[in-house]
Each structure stands twice: as C-alpha cells, then as structure tokens.
Amino acid sequence: MFNKKKSLGQLPSMATATSYLSAVHQADSRARGHDISPASTPALSTSSSITSSSEDTVLHESDDNNTGLTYPRTPPTSEQVFTTVHSEFGHCADESYRCVSQHNPDKPVTEHEIEEPPYYILITTYISYLMLIVFGHLRDFFGKCFAKQYFTHLMPYDGYAPLNSDFDSFYTRRLKRRMDDCFSHPVTGVAGRTILVYDRHSEDCNYTQIYPGTKTRALNISSYNYLGFAQARGGCADAVEESIKRYGVSACGSRLEGGSNELHLTAEALVARFVGMEDSLISSMGFATNSTFIPALVGKGSLVISDEFNHASIRVGVRTSGTQVRMFKHNDMQSLESLLREVISQGQPKTHRPWKKILLIVEGLYSMEGSLVNLPHIIELKKKYKFHLFVDEAHSIGALGPLGRGVCDYFDIPPRSVDVLMGTFTKSFGAAGGYIAGPKHLIDALRIRGHSGIYAEAMPPPVLTQIISSMASIMGVTPPVSSKAALTLSPSSSISTLRCPEDDVHPGMAPASAIPSWISLPPALSDGSEARMRIRRLAFNSRYLHAGLKKLGFITYGHPFSPIVPLLIYNPGKMATFARMMRTRQTPIVVVVVAYPATPLVTSRVRFCVSAAHTKDDIDTILQACDELGDILDLKHGHSERWPLEQIMRQSVELVNNI
Incomplete structure (x- = not known):
C-alpha cells in the first residue's frame, strides 16, 4: 500500500509557454480529427501503463528531475487553453462547472450545525x-x-x-514528532494545481529525516492558492519579471526611497478601491498587520470583544495593546449580544466608568473551521450597541462574493458599514504581506502609531507588482486614454483616480491611468473576464467538494462556499495514517492535517484547501481517495443521506445547485 509508483519516461521538454501552447494546438487538431472534445482535462496520473510514444493522447510537462505529469486522455481543446501550463492551472471550458458565490437575501443566515460523532469514536480517541x-x-x-x-x-x-x-x-516529543513527516513537507516550484514534493523517510520515529534526492509530483489540495494566481507563467508573472528588471528584487529602506514610492502608493490606492474603503495601508507581513496595528487602535480603558476562534495574530495584537479583552462563543450571536449588554452596563472593572472604546474583532472566514461570519446580524448589533467593528478578511478577500471582494460582497453589505477591514495578499493574490483599510483619518493615524509603518521593512517591488497586477486582473482595467491626455496626468492625480466615492458600494474597474504604464496585462486579464471565471470556478469547486464529502458520509465543518473544507478524523493515529496514505496513492495527493493546539484536543482533522486551479476531475480524484480511505479508517460517521461515489460524480452540477 505504501510503495510509490514509478513515474513515466519523459517527452521532450517544453521550456516555454509558447512551445506548450503549440503542442496543445497540434494535439487539438488531431483530436478534432477524431471528433473528440472533452469538457475538462483529466486529473493527473502517474500510471505506468501509458507510454511516451502515444503523442496523440499524452501531454507531458518536464521537471528537472524527470518527474512529471501524464494525461491518459485527449489534451485540452483550444477553447480550454489558458495562459498557464496544466500543472499550475487546470484547463476546463465547461460552463456548467461554475457557480456564483453570493448569499440569497430571501433566506436567513443560518449557523452551521456541528455533527457529533458516535460515542465509541470519542471514547477510543480519549x-x-x-x-x-x-x-x-x-x-x-x-x-x-x-x-x-x-x-x-x-x-x-x-x-x-x-x-x-x-x-x-511532552506533547511535541511524544505525539507531534512521531507524525512530523505529515508536517512541514519540503516542496519546490509553484504551489499551483499540482506541487513538486521532496521525498523523505525516517528510520528512527522522525528524530531524523532521510532525503534520497528524488521528488514526486502530487495533486495539491493544501495551499491557500484560492484563485490560482500562484503561477510561474502568465500576465502577472510577466509583470513581476518586468518589475525585477526595473527595480531589482530587494526592498528599499523606506517607502519614499528609490523607485518603489509610486508602487507603494499605487498598491495602497488600488487596495482601498478594491475593498470599497476611503484609504488603506500595506504591511510587508500578514501576521504583523494584526499584531502591530491592533495596539495602535486600542489601549488602556478600551475593550476588545473577540471571537473564541480568532487567529493567533489577533490574540498577540490584543495582548500587546494592554486593553481588556472578552471572548464570545464562536459565531454565536446570542452569546455576543448577551456579552455586549453585560460589558456596556457594567463598564470598566472596579471604577465602572464607561469604556473609552469597544472594538469587536471577527474573521470573515475562519481558517480552521471554514465557517463564515454572520455579518448581517453583527451589523444590526453594531447599529444597536454602537461599537466599532474590525473584520479580518485574510481568507475571505478574493475568495468570496460575485466580484471576489470578500464577505461584504458576499452579503451585499456596504463595506463602509465596517470600520476596519484587514486582509492579506498571501492567499487569493499569490503575493505576500497584508493591508488595513478604513477611513482616511484612521489610516493616517495608523501610519504614525503602527509599529509596522515605522520599524518594519518596505515591501519589495516584485511583491508590490504581483499585488497590483493580480488585483487589477480581478477588478478589470478600463481602456487607456489617449496618449496626449495621459501625458497631462501627474502620478498623484493618477493615483487619486483610484479613490472610490463614498456612495460607491463596490467600485468597478480600475482606471488604466492609475496603473503603471509598463504593466501590460493580456486582454483576458485586463478586462476581468478570466478573474470572473476563476471566482466562479472556485465557488463550484468549494461547493462540490463540501457536498460530495457530506454525501459520502463524512463529518465536515464550514460554509458551503468556503474554500476551506475541514474533514473530521478525531483519532490522532488516523490523522497521520490518512495523510500518508493520500501521499502514497497512485495519484499522490498532498493534504494538510491539523491537530491540537490549533484545534480542540479530540477534533483532529484534515483541511482541504480548494483552488480555482483545480478541475472537476481533480475534485473527483479527491472524493474517490476519501471514499476509499474513509472505509479503511472508519471515518464515515455523518448522519445525512448517503450517495454512492458514481452518483455524486454524475450529478455534481445538480448537487452543487441544490445545496
């Protein structure tokens, strides 16, 4: 079971995207001659039954260690070819494998009900x-x-x-070390649809790891690459390459030094327009965005009300601020309102004076649970009790909403009804760092009082370029003005055109005059059509995996539109076995397993991270693997109606649309 299958021999290397697209075009012509036009390319396969001589039906992408992917069926047709190679972004032209991530206003926001496993599962786990x-x-x-x-x-x-x-x-030595092969697995290359993993094994219970020097190409369901912008080829990658030629790869000592000044200002203005806020600032590290700017928002005499499952960066920032903190049950609006009544009526401890400030901090999408914040109810409580609201959109920005603008877009709520919007660029945008967006007077104060703005290093120009190009691709760029008009615009006036008017809920396309002229995006990216396709593909993949696991009988957490799908395993021994068996299948699958202290002790889980880069066949491959391992490891404890795997795969579109 744990013996790895050997990969195939290689076809001639295709080093450039041009040669790849040329090969696809030739294969497409041959396929059309046989009247074969598949809706989506199959999942990656390492079956040794396919030989490299069958060039009509095999496309192969070479790697530096002779490990690659083979496609045992017909290559993608010309309509299915995108600007990235198949290992980075799966080709799929079937419009039925799309849906819109949007809340139905006619239905109330329902809280996710957690299924409990049988008692024997809990007893054996303890x-x-x-x-x-x-x-x-x-x-x-x-x-x-x-x-x-x-x-x-x-x-x-x-x-x-x-x-x-x-x-x-004790816990680290006696439990975690024995499953260290499931954590911190070294990889190389782009963490796209597939990923190249370094092989390793241990002969002393993971005290030491032995690296034989080989690598394995695996299906990647473990990265926060929600929109598939983590790619080595394409319009965004070309823009980053051009920025390296212009500015180099290192960060300047400050935002106002060298050539990165305009990139910083452009990125901050673009972020503010993207999220629908008046102004924003960016930080070079996502964790530091919370941990260094929250102390600048609150201090002594203030109160922070925090969800019990908030991220560690929020907890660090609150502790550093020295303010009082109270927590409420995860996503429980009754618990929140009861706590609000108590703290407002009682005031500060001992003195019972009114609080200087009450700040509620929640996440848009919770990374361990996959649950979505009940933002409409919180907005109602905000109007009633007059507190400030801070929403961490690290995982929801770019991944939720018909426009990819996060939870406000998903619920169709004006962004400026939230006081502070925070997010990161490491998930949907394929970059690094984070941002804080809000009113201009607040952002100006944070630039001075926040530690990241003064002491942290500036963001490197290539990272800023990736942020600008990927975000502009999601928004779309208006056609450029005439050359004479463009010459009359100063940099400051160009950036000012990105500022969104107060009554504009979700601003539309970005003006071409405000984007650096040397960033030239392909038509599919500049008009926003490809990004809209990615957002809709992500929504379908998320709902399909969530619904498929439910129908197979697993206990899962999270919102149906969440790209994070936790599958409950409970027993720590099963958790390690599940990860190893997934990695050693004929089609290797890389997953993330999570245990205490990141989760409660008995709710160990595997956390699938869905991407728009995955095809429907990729999700089928994951469901098939889970179905087999679920029977072997006794993981199917859900109470909902069960379907056979073939029916789930056959009725996937109906299943997604009827959630």
Whole structure:
C-alpha cells in the first residue's frame, strides 16, 4: 500500500509557454480529427501503463528531475487553453462547472450545525491520548534512569539548568514528532494545481529525516492558492519579471526611497478601491498587520470583544495593546449580544466608568473551521450597541462574493458599514504581506502609531507588482486614454483616480491611468473576464467538494462556499495514517492535517484547501481517495443521506445547485 509508483519516461521538454501552447494546438487538431472534445482535462496520473510514444493522447510537462505529469486522455481543446501550463492551472471550458458565490437575501443566515460523532469514536480517541500520556511518561522516567544520553536536554547538566521542560515539551516529543513527516513537507516550484514534493523517510520515529534526492509530483489540495494566481507563467508573472528588471528584487529602506514610492502608493490606492474603503495601508507581513496595528487602535480603558476562534495574530495584537479583552462563543450571536449588554452596563472593572472604546474583532472566514461570519446580524448589533467593528478578511478577500471582494460582497453589505477591514495578499493574490483599510483619518493615524509603518521593512517591488497586477486582473482595467491626455496626468492625480466615492458600494474597474504604464496585462486579464471565471470556478469547486464529502458520509465543518473544507478524523493515529496514505496513492495527493493546539484536543482533522486551479476531475480524484480511505479508517460517521461515489460524480452540477 505504501510503495510509490514509478513515474513515466519523459517527452521532450517544453521550456516555454509558447512551445506548450503549440503542442496543445497540434494535439487539438488531431483530436478534432477524431471528433473528440472533452469538457475538462483529466486529473493527473502517474500510471505506468501509458507510454511516451502515444503523442496523440499524452501531454507531458518536464521537471528537472524527470518527474512529471501524464494525461491518459485527449489534451485540452483550444477553447480550454489558458495562459498557464496544466500543472499550475487546470484547463476546463465547461460552463456548467461554475457557480456564483453570493448569499440569497430571501433566506436567513443560518449557523452551521456541528455533527457529533458516535460515542465509541470519542471514547477510543480519549483512550488513545490516555495511552500516549501513560506510556510517554513511563518512557521518560526509565529513560532518565537508564539512557541519560538521550535526555540531556531535559535534565540539569554540568551546573546548567535544562533549556526545555519535559512536561511542557511532552506533547511535541511524544505525539507531534512521531507524525512530523505529515508536517512541514519540503516542496519546490509553484504551489499551483499540482506541487513538486521532496521525498523523505525516517528510520528512527522522525528524530531524523532521510532525503534520497528524488521528488514526486502530487495533486495539491493544501495551499491557500484560492484563485490560482500562484503561477510561474502568465500576465502577472510577466509583470513581476518586468518589475525585477526595473527595480531589482530587494526592498528599499523606506517607502519614499528609490523607485518603489509610486508602487507603494499605487498598491495602497488600488487596495482601498478594491475593498470599497476611503484609504488603506500595506504591511510587508500578514501576521504583523494584526499584531502591530491592533495596539495602535486600542489601549488602556478600551475593550476588545473577540471571537473564541480568532487567529493567533489577533490574540498577540490584543495582548500587546494592554486593553481588556472578552471572548464570545464562536459565531454565536446570542452569546455576543448577551456579552455586549453585560460589558456596556457594567463598564470598566472596579471604577465602572464607561469604556473609552469597544472594538469587536471577527474573521470573515475562519481558517480552521471554514465557517463564515454572520455579518448581517453583527451589523444590526453594531447599529444597536454602537461599537466599532474590525473584520479580518485574510481568507475571505478574493475568495468570496460575485466580484471576489470578500464577505461584504458576499452579503451585499456596504463595506463602509465596517470600520476596519484587514486582509492579506498571501492567499487569493499569490503575493505576500497584508493591508488595513478604513477611513482616511484612521489610516493616517495608523501610519504614525503602527509599529509596522515605522520599524518594519518596505515591501519589495516584485511583491508590490504581483499585488497590483493580480488585483487589477480581478477588478478589470478600463481602456487607456489617449496618449496626449495621459501625458497631462501627474502620478498623484493618477493615483487619486483610484479613490472610490463614498456612495460607491463596490467600485468597478480600475482606471488604466492609475496603473503603471509598463504593466501590460493580456486582454483576458485586463478586462476581468478570466478573474470572473476563476471566482466562479472556485465557488463550484468549494461547493462540490463540501457536498460530495457530506454525501459520502463524512463529518465536515464550514460554509458551503468556503474554500476551506475541514474533514473530521478525531483519532490522532488516523490523522497521520490518512495523510500518508493520500501521499502514497497512485495519484499522490498532498493534504494538510491539523491537530491540537490549533484545534480542540479530540477534533483532529484534515483541511482541504480548494483552488480555482483545480478541475472537476481533480475534485473527483479527491472524493474517490476519501471514499476509499474513509472505509479503511472508519471515518464515515455523518448522519445525512448517503450517495454512492458514481452518483455524486454524475450529478455534481445538480448537487452543487441544490445545496
């Protein structure tokens, strides 16, 4: 079961996108001669039954280590070819595999009901942890007595106190280390539809890892590449390449030095227009965006109300601020309103004076649960109780809404009804860093008081270019004005055209005059058509995987439109086995497994991260793998109606539209 299949011999290398598209065109012509026109290309296969001699039916992308993909059926037709190679972005021209990510205003926002597993699953999970604790402490005790050379870091030695506590490091040593092969797997290349993984194994329970020097191409369902902009070819990649030629690869010492000044200003103005706010600022690190700017928003005498499942960056920022903090149950609006009544009526501790400021912090899309914030209800509470609202859209921006503008777009709520919108560029935009958007007077204050704005390094020009090009692709760019009119526009006036009017809920296309003239996007990107296609493909893939797992009998969390789909495994031993078996299938699949302390102790899970780069066949491959492993590992404990896998694959469109 755990023996890896050998990959195929290679076809001649196609180093450029031009040669790839030429090969596709020739294969398309041959396919049309046989009256074959598939709706979508098949999932990657490493079956050794296909030989490289059948050039009519095989397209192969070479890698530096002779490991690649083969396509055992007809290559994509000319209508299915995009600007990226198939390993980075799957080709699919079937319009039925699309849907719109939007809330139905006629239906109330329902809270996700969590299914409970059978009691024997919980009992065996607790017994597993109990055995781990008992035998682990016994091994520690006898090891310190008879094998001290292995425990020197946990015992006083030569007058020095131990650097690690055996109790504090117990979980890391006795559980996590034994499944370290499931975490932090080294990869190379683009984390697109597929990913190139370095092979490794251990002979001493993961104390050391052995790298044989080989690599494996695997289907990637583990990256936050929601819109598929993590690619080495295409219009955005060409723009980044041009920026490297112009500015180099390193960041300037400040935003106002060198040639990156206008890129910073353009990016900040573009972000503000994209999210529908008056102004924004950008930071070079997503985690630091929360942890360094929240202390600039609140301080002593203020109160932060936080969802219990908020990200660690929010928790660090709140603790650094020194403000009072209260938490409410995850996405529970009754718990939130009850807490609001209590804190407003009681005021500050001891003195009972009114709070200087009350700031509610929630996430748009929760990364571990896949649940969506109940924003309409929170807006109603905001009008009633007069608190400030901070929404972290790290995972929802670009991934939700018919325009990809996040939770406000999804619920059709004016963005300026939220006080502060935060997000990152590391997910949907294929870049790095984060942003804070809000009223101009607030952003001006944060530029001075936020630690990231003063002490952190500036964002490198290539990253800024990726942000500008990918975000402009989602918005679309208006046709450029005449050359004479363009000469009369100064840089500041060009950037000012990006500022959105107050009554514009979700501003439309970005003006061409405000985008650097040397950024030349292909027509499909500049008019926004390809980005709209990606947003609709992501919505379909998310709903299809979520519904398919439900119909197979699994317990899953999250909103149907969430690109994060957690599948509950519970037992830590099953979690490691699931990840290893997925990675060693005939079609290798790379997944993310999550356990304590990132989740509650008994709710270990595998977290699928869906992308617009995946095809419907890719989701079928994942469902087939889950169906087989679910039977082997006894993971199907859901109570909903079950369908056979063939029916799910055959009625996928109907299943998605009827959720």
